Amino acid sequence: MDVTAIIAPLNDAQREAVTTETRSTLVLAGAGSGKTRVLVHRIAWLLRVAHATPWSILAVTFTNKAAGEMRARIEPLLGGPQGGVWSGTFHAISHRLLRMHWKEAGLPQTFQIMDSDDQLRLIKKVLKALELDDSRYPPKQVAWFINSNKDEGRRPAALAQSDPSQRQMVRLYEEYEKHCARSGVVDFAELLLRAVETLRDDARLLEHYQRRFAHLLIDEFQDTNAVQYAFVKLLAGANGGVFVVGDDDQSIYGWRGARVENILRFQQDFPGTKVVRLEQNYRSTNGILKAANAVISNNTERLGKNLWTDRGEGETVKVYGAYNEHDEAQFTIERIRRFVDAGHARAECAILYRSNAQSRVFEEALLSARMPYRVYGGLRFYERQEIKDALAYLKLIENRNDDASFDRVVNTPTRGIGAKTLDEIRDEAKREGWSLWQSARSLLARKSLPARAASALEGFLRLVQELDDSIEGLPLGEQVDAVVQGSGLLEMYAKEKGDKGEARTENLGELVSAARGFDPDDAPTIVADNSIEAQGSPDGAVLLDGRAVGDPITPMAAFLAHAALEAGEGQAAEWEDCVQLMTLHSVKGLEFPLVFMTGLEDGLFPHQRSVEDGRGLEEERRLCYVGMTRAMQQLYMTYAEQRRLYGSDTFGMPSRFLREVPTDLIEEIRPRVQVARPMYASHGGALPETATRVAPGSSLYEPPAIKLGARVRHPVFGEGVVLNSEGQGAQARVQVNFERAGAKWLVMQFAKLETI
DNA sequence: AGAGCCATTGTTTTT
């Protein structure tokens, strides 16, 4: 393997990035510009040309999927699997550090990871324990408060306690942390924060890793939050090489703490950063690209970048204004059918929408059209109830103090441990500061429970202990099998009637086979490969206290972490050729020859709640940009004039993003016959259509004459508020709720409305 | 323990 093979397939900008010798590099990689390629080739370059050792490289990605893809692409380039390189998500890497250095991190060796679902349950418990009203402090909001503070690196002590409700929130945060500590569980945000704090506060550990990881590579840098940024900065230290790749125009996770500003900050914090822009797009035709560029250019907070391509103009972007959501679905399917009839695969087509709820109409239509499809998102394997039950038993076997797991299965299957007994246990736990397991044992020892409850509880404790004893020394798969059966879960779900029970027992079976097939070595970020560290790297990485750095991780611990960190795909990968349905968020990173962006109506997309502030709107616009740039050959953008939402009909205006595409780049497809809008339109695509150039004055380009929520005055009815509007141009009507006369529909053309 | 009833409440998602 020589240098040519690594750099030959690259364009100038890509090559400049891959071969850079500056300490810090920022690659601004536009959509479809070969971002992953640059990352992969950079690693190959470091190994083969700069002669870096594998263990000096740490590559961080945003999702597990991306990490897997990166690993898969490095292999052929280097002619074999690359052991020693640490790669994975920030969470997986943090987890690995914490497992190895649990002592330094102040965690029990058997600490367990708590997912968002467990977290919410715990918060509800804490609310109850503090006797706070959960309608005044909605658990979701509390979770948001805790998580976003952790994402920003703030512990309760660092928080202002300005007003009483803020004080309560901080108290909840504190109490929540106590519960976590007591039961030895760690939530997602905690994984990161704890890892950063541990490194920060332990000079020897920090020095070891700073010296070891001479090369840091971070993907999707625009999606990093404050703690992740701190993590990078900490590990880089004063000398480490940092190579970050990102695209400010594709930052769509601001709402969960991601900070685009990190890109700007990076250049300040790492003086001398070389900035490389990848602007040549290899994915889309020029028409699509120009349209996408036009939309994103409306954002003010940009680093600036213009994608170009040397592919041909291609087809124009098509816009379709449907009567309603059913018409929208029919139209979409009809176009897919044409595409497929022309010899394409269904899997080349993607239907995108803003929110998951919108998939339903498409699913129904696809079903009745007998067209196979696959919906991304939804309930994932390790999030299923029966799987979580089984995992809870396993976690409890690992760590008796895991309260979340105790709570979950103490009475599953039912064994006569009711609310009353549990309250007793919880009271005891609160009084003594113990875990539920410890409290249960104490209550039993003191014989302070009624006989029946006592024997039921006794039975549960014994069951867990017996399971623990019986699986010792067995291979992982047999351990899981023994627990699934011995816990009674399998029997319980087998009794459940109907398909549901069957599906659940099947899933439990799948869990067992997942465990049988689980190879810790396939989860490189989860299992510490101590052998490599023990040998020390040739360039002389230190050993701490002369022993291997950190503790090894058992297969069971690795499996449980894998289940928590990588919740598994929503549906088992079916290899049938099918149409792909997903949200605009989950399409990031993918590409399709034919893309439909649907539901382009103001209020839906951009979403109502984002329209209210400017930054929110810019993020929505980036989401639109992400969607548009997924299309390789053909892009359709559709909206519905009428849509049933939350059980009532709404009349939306075409999305403002549609108006941001220059008219000469799109063709608007409209029904040829202007019929009166049918009440329940569903014309199966049979309606003759015609494609026309959009003329100024077309419905799309006529801004709404009146804003929803505006106050208006009518010569006869007096003052009121605009509730709704419908139609455009001469037919435009508005619904106004008059203070005296009540709600009325008025035709804009005739009603002499005056805004006030 | 489980069925049945009423009220509430609705983005985006990974880890």
Place this chain on the structure above:
DNA sequence: CAATGGCTCT
């Protein structure tokens, strides 16, 4: 329009 959660009643 649902899905969810809390509640009561058997």
